[in-house]
Amino acid sequence: MKSIAAALVFFTRLPFWRLKAFNVRPDYFKQVINYWAVVGWLTSVIMVGVLWSAAHILPYSIAIVLAILSRLLITGALHEDGLADFFDGFGGGNTKERTLEIMKDSHIGTYGVISLIFYFLLFYLLFDNMNLHLACLAILAGDPLCKFIASQITLFLPYARTAETSKSKTVYNKMSIGTAIISCIFGLLPLVLLWKFHFWLAILFPIFVFILLIFLMRKKIQGYTGDCCGATFLLCELSFYLGIIILLRIFNL
Incomplete structure (x- = not known):
């Protein structure tokens, strides 16, 4: 329970x-x-609460924007900051050292701005x-699911920095069997909310994106950083929702 409490403090x-x-x-x-993934239950419920409530009062398009804004406020745009730093670093860095240096810089660059524009637009x-x-x-299922998938990054890559050079001064521990089971339950259980089993195929999209990002990080910086974790979650989540739209069209659901 103490670890869950720490996760709620850290990620919100x-x-x-x-x-x-x-x-x-x-x-x-x-x-x-x-x-x-446990934190994903909280952020998804709040986001859905805002979306559902606002959609009954305001136009649906405005409700979507308010729902997105609600999660930004809850998390302090922690993951979005990671996404921008990830694209700045991987887009502008030619070496591991330069890439990590750019990612740690508090200033946002062109790649970061473009990534955020296209992320929010999509x-x-x-x-x-x-x-x-x-x-x-989709939000109730996708948020915790993709946080669970992104959390597996520690099983495939080492931390690319040291604790002293880390932004948060924290190096994550790898999952034990017990924590892996808990994370898996919280990450996968919300999928039952998607009443048509065809939508479960959408999980293949974030898994594919996760694998691609792992290969990219291994090649570029031989590891991961906190920014990589945030970017991985957002890109996996985006691909999950994209998968749902594709499945809607394929199966005419």
Whole structure:
């Protein structure tokens, strides 16, 4: 439970730290990525709550924007910052050292700006092509699922920096069997909400993206960073929703 508390404190900007139960030792933060999918339950429920409520009052397009904004506020745009740094580093760095240097720079570059523009544009358009009911179910399933998939990065790659040079000063621990089971349950269980089993095929899309990113990171920096984790989650999630749209068209659902 302490590790889950640390994950909620680390991955959100909600004032959990004010509660005594969430005052955990620093070593618990080495486990936060292993419980990332648990945090996905919270962020997805809040995002869906905003989307569902707003859509009954405002035009659906505005509701989508408010839902996206709600998650940005909850997480402090932590993952989006990672996405921008990832594209800046991998787009502008020619060596491992230069790539890591660019990713650590607090200034956003051209690649980062372009990545965010296209990410939010595609994110919006994907949900604009779903009805409200399907969009809510897709978020409830996709958020924790893709955080679970992205959390597997520690099993395939070493950390590319040292704890001292890390932005968060934390190097994640690899999953034990127990944490892997918990993460798997929280990551995969929401898939049952997608009432048509055809949609379950959408999981192949983020798995494919994850594999491609692993190969890219291994080639470019021989490891991963916190920014890589955030970018992996967002790109996997985007591909999951894209997969749902493709399956909608293929099976005429």
